[in-house]
Amino acid sequence: MNTQAPHSATLGADIRALRKARGLTLTEIAAQLNRSVGWLSQVERDRSDPSISDLRQIAECLGVPMSMLFAHSSVPVAEQGYVVRAGSRRPMGSGEEGLIEELLSPDLTDDFEMVHSTFEPRSRMQKPANRPTQEVGYMISGRLDLTIGPSQFTVGPGDSFRIRHEPYQWANPYDEPAVAIWVIAPPVY
Known part of the structure; x- marks a missing residue:
C-alpha cells in the first residue's frame, strides 16, 4: 500500500529524469541495485512503490540526497506538477x-x-x-x-x-x- 500517494505520480518521473540526466540506462541502475530492469521500469512509471531501503540505494546510485526522493504529504493532488508551496x-x-x-x-x-x-x-x-x-x-x-x-x-x-x-x-x-x-x-x- 502506498502511504506516499500525493507524490507518487512524480516520484518515478523524478527518478527517470535523474537517471537520464546522468546518462545511465535502466540496466546499469538495476544492476547496481541488484534488482530487475522490469522492477525499476515499474518504479519509474509509478506502478511499483520502492521501499525506504530501495530509495536509499536509488539516491546513492543517482548521487542525490535521499530527501530528494521523499514525498511531501502536504501537497494537494490538484497542485502536483504545478505548484510548490514555500513550506513544501x-x-x-x-x-x-x-x-x-x-x-x-x-x-x-x-x-x-x-x-x-x-x-x-x-x-x-x-x-x-x-x-x-x-x-x-x-x-x-x-x-x-x-x-x-x-x-x-x-x-x-x-x-x-x-x-x-x-x-x-x-x-x-x-x-x-x-x-x-x-x-x-x-x-x-
Missing part, C-alpha cells in the same frame, strides 16, 4: 559547506530545474565544480563572490550571472546570508 520545497544537498538548497520546480521532468539557494555567512565552496550544465543565477539578497573559469566577480541583489559547463566556485565571506535563485539545465539534483 524539497531540500537538496547536505548543507555541509553552508549552502542550503531547495527545489522550486514541482518535479524534475522538465529540461531545467529551479533552485532556491541560501549561502550562510562566512561559507565557501571547498572545491570548484564543473558540471555539464548551463546555469543562470539571480541574486535576491546578500553578496556572493564567484569565480567562473578564470574570472572573479562579486554579485549582489538584482545581479544575475551565467555558468556554461566551466569550473566555478562560490564564497560568502560577508556577515549576512546571500540568497539566489538558480535555473539549471539539464536537471542535476
